[in-house]
Amino acid sequence: MAGSVNKVILVGNLGKDPEIRQAQSGAKIVSLTLATSDTWNDKASGERREKTEWHRVVIYNERIADVAERFLRKGRKVFLEGSLQTRKWTDQSGQERYTTEVVVDRFRGDLVLLDSNRGEGEDFGGGQSASAPASRGNAGRSPATAGRPDLDDEVPF
Amino acid sequence: MAGSVNKVILVGNLGKDPEIRQAQSGAKIVSLTLATSDTWNDKASGERREKTEWHRVVIYNERIADVAERFLRKGRKVFLEGSLQTRKWTDQSGQERYTTEVVVDRFRGDLVLLDSNRGEGEDFGGGQSASAPASRGNAGRSPATAGRPDLDDEVPF
Amino acid sequence: MAGSVNKVILVGNLGKDPEIRQAQSGAKIVSLTLATSDTWNDKASGERREKTEWHRVVIYNERIADVAERFLRKGRKVFLEGSLQTRKWTDQSGQERYTTEVVVDRFRGDLVLLDSNRGEGEDFGGGQSASAPASRGNAGRSPATAGRPDLDDEVPF
Amino acid sequence: MAGSVNKVILVGNLGKDPEIRQAQSGAKIVSLTLATSDTWNDKASGERREKTEWHRVVIYNERIADVAERFLRKGRKVFLEGSLQTRKWTDQSGQERYTTEVVVDRFRGDLVLLDSNRGEGEDFGGGQSASAPASRGNAGRSPATAGRPDLDDEVPF
DNA sequence: TTTT
DNA sequence: TTTT
Numbered sequence: 139m140a141g142s143v144n145k146v147i148l149v150g151n152l153g154k155d156p157e158i159r160q161a162q163s164g165a166k167i168v169s170l171t172l173a174t175s176d177t178w179n180d181k182a183s184g185e186r187r188e189k190t191e192w193h194r195v196v197i198y199n200e201r202i203a204d205v206a207e208r209f210l211r212k213g214r215k216v217f218l219e220g221s222l223q224t225r226k227w228t229d230q231s232g233q234e235r236y237t238t239e240v241v242v243d244r245f246r247g248d249l250v251l252l253d254s255n256r257g258e259g260e261d262f263g264g265g266q267s268a269s270a271p272a273s274r275g276n277a278g279r280s281p282a283t284a285g286r287p288d289l290d291d292e293v294p295f
Numbered sequence: 296m297a298g299s300v301n302k303v304i305l306v307g308n309l310g311k312d313p314e315i316r317q318a319q320s321g322a323k324i325v326s327l328t329l330a331t332s333d334t335w336n337d338k339a340s341g342e343r344r345e346k347t348e349w350h351r352v353v354i355y356n357e358r359i360a361d362v363a364e365r366f367l368r369k370g371r372k373v374f375l376e377g378s379l380q381t382r383k384w385t386d387q388s389g390q391e392r393y394t395t396e397v398v399v400d401r402f403r404g405d406l407v408l409l410d411s412n413r414g415e416g417e418d419f420g421g422g423q424s425a426s427a428p429a430s431r432g433n434a435g436r437s438p439a440t441a442g443r444p445d446l447d448d449e450v451p452f
Numbered sequence: 453m454a455g456s457v458n459k460v461i462l463v464g465n466l467g468k469d470p471e472i473r474q475a476q477s478g479a480k481i482v483s484l485t486l487a488t489s490d491t492w493n494d495k496a497s498g499e500r501r502e503k504t505e506w507h508r509v510v511i512y513n514e515r516i517a518d519v520a521e522r523f524l525r526k527g528r529k530v531f532l533e534g535s536l537q538t539r540k541w542t543d544q545s546g547q548e549r550y551t552t553e554v555v556v557d558r559f560r561g562d563l564v565l566l567d568s569n570r571g572e573g574e575d576f577g578g579g580q581s582a583s584a585p586a587s588r589g590n591a592g593r594s595p596a597t598a599g600r601p602d603l604d605d606e607v608p609f
Numbered sequence: 610m611a612g613s614v615n616k617v618i619l620v621g622n623l624g625k626d627p628e629i630r631q632a633q634s635g636a637k638i639v640s641l642t643l644a645t646s647d648t649w650n651d652k653a654s655g656e657r658r659e660k661t662e663w664h665r666v667v668i669y670n671e672r673i674a675d676v677a678e679r680f681l682r683k684g685r686k687v688f689l690e691g692s693l694q695t696r697k698w699t700d701q702s703g704q705e706r707y708t709t710e711v712v713v714d715r716f717r718g719d720l721v722l723l724d725s726n727r728g729e730g731e732d733f734g735g736g737q738s739a740s741a742p743a744s745r746g747n748a749g750r751s752p753a754t755a756g757r758p759d760l761d762d763e764v765p766f
Numbered sequence: 767t768t769t770t
Numbered sequence: 771t772t773t774t
Binding site for chain 1: 298299300301302303304305306307308330331332333348349350372374378379380381390392393394395397
Binding site: 464465466467468485486487488489491502504506526527528529 | 767768769770
């Protein structure tokens with residue numbers, strides 16, 4: 139089916155430090171857990187309520203993965219753009235499971251750091267923006283995530 | 296946590312007619328299955344490949360649910376904006392499961408019809424924003440489905 | 453023309469304090485000047501370069517205007533969503549001019565504060581999110597900005 | 610200034626055929642005029658009203674410029690993503706002027722064709738992302754223009 | 767005019 | 771598990 143758009147835009151805080159792993163190809167893959175939340179006044183009780191949503195983010199884009207590894211830490215606030223992808227996997231009891239992730243790959247995605255470094259850890263000397271180039275090569279284009287055997291034996295979250 | 300954004304933007308085609316159900320409150324809830332796809336040239340085989348992503352959409356917003364019920368049909372192309380929500384549920388074997396959906400609720404979301412089935416079905420004489428939809432799909436197979444075999448296949452949910 | 457989308461998403465810093473004025477109807481209108489920037493390495497000189505883009509934002513949405521008036525100040529970083537609108541006006545020499553603005557109105561737009569209050573001015577006790585409700589009334593809908601006589605004699609920027 | 614985002618998302622119809630020109634570097638530059646519109650019921654008169662917004666789009670991205678040149682024609686509906694840029698120029702009377710455009714450049718932007726003119730003109734056998742557009746508009750008036758009188762009017766630029 |  |  140042609141003519142489609144699949145875009146996710148998140149601004150949230152990292153729930154923990156990024157997890158770095160290696161694809162079989164040697165490529166770096168960075169996983170993030172990002173929290174967004176809604177707050178509202180409950181009309182019944184009059185109390186202020188909050189609901190946090192947790193997002194699983196997987197970064198295949200090389201340049202963005204580098205930025206994420208170097209500068210992202212638990213608690214940091216980021217703007218992140220990616221696309222939705224639901225991955226099928228088999229749990230230990232042999233049952234099929236599905237996990238939906240926000241994927242930042244070679245062709246789509248962006249990462250912008252929104253808070254300043256608080257003096258902890260490595261300094262990074264300025265703001266970072268690390269977007270995937272719009273110019274997707276038309277030859278040899280192949281989603282970095284097709285099949286993704288490197289992830290098939292990994293339990294999400 | 297304050298200061299967050301949780302936004303999904305999709306342009307895709309409905310995999311089947313909308314499902315309408317009623318909340319205990321009596322409110323109408325509309326569920327959609329939306330397909331987006333990526334196509335690329337496989338560098339190894341040189342073949343053209345395509346991967347379709349299926350999105351579960353749940354519309355709680357009253358006005359948008361009305362529009363969806365009246366005008367959306369299998370095969371129609373829509374622009375949809377909502378937010379990500381992962382819902383926990385228990386399957387028949389008692390195991391915890393998670394399902395991620397794109398939610399259009401009272402506060403966030405949009406629906407825009409992108410193809411017109413002019414001259415067929417109900418006319419509504421206006422633009423196709425969710426507040427003023429422009430054309431009515433037929434019941435059953437929309438003509439827009441012709442030529443899109445991927446939509447004739449079984450949808451995963 | 454039906455079936456359209458007009459959306460702007462900005463994350464940037466206020467160049468100065470918001471300007472508050474009153475429409476003839478008595479409604480509050482808040483104007484912001486928002487800076488975004490791109491940085492890159494000039495391949496010729498090898499120098500780091502930066503280009504700042506200034507955006508004129510006009511907030512007609514009542515609730516968001518309130519939040520903007522109370523919490524936004526020069527330098528603050530915000531996430532802002534609105535729509536593009538180009539306004540025609542006549543300058544002092546009688547010439548027609550056009551100014552493009554990002555409009556946050558009753559039906560579309562969002563404002564999220566992204567940095568914490570730095571201890572200056574009024575405290576606001578938490579994060580603010582102030583989005584325009586998705587439920588645009590279908591009766592009596594009329595863009596707050598149609599004609600906008602209150603702005604016609606105002607020179608932009 | 611780091612940590613900023615400048616993003617425009619439009620779904621609209623071309624007001625006229627794309628204009629192609631050459632940069633001094635020899636690079637192809639494609640300009641589009643895109644219409645989006647809002648419709649609403651005027652509460653005073655009870656009449657249905659519509660306001661069309663015209664957007665200037667400039668495509669510097671090589672791959673997307675190619676797609677635009679080949680497949681876009683007056684009346685076609687597209688999804689377009691770019692960034693806002695205000696350009697200063699001097700008119701014939703020596704006065705400074707500003708024009709705001711939606712820019713699709715090397716780093717940011719996307720173009721997706723949303724309607725198909727199947728069976729007419731050049732076939733390209735694929736999906737309609739900018740890297741793999743799916744259908745070719747006719748030269749001259751596209752059939753999609755029929756019934757959309759607003760596109761037959763003079764566009765403002 | 768912002769920001770880093 | 772984040773954040774305010």
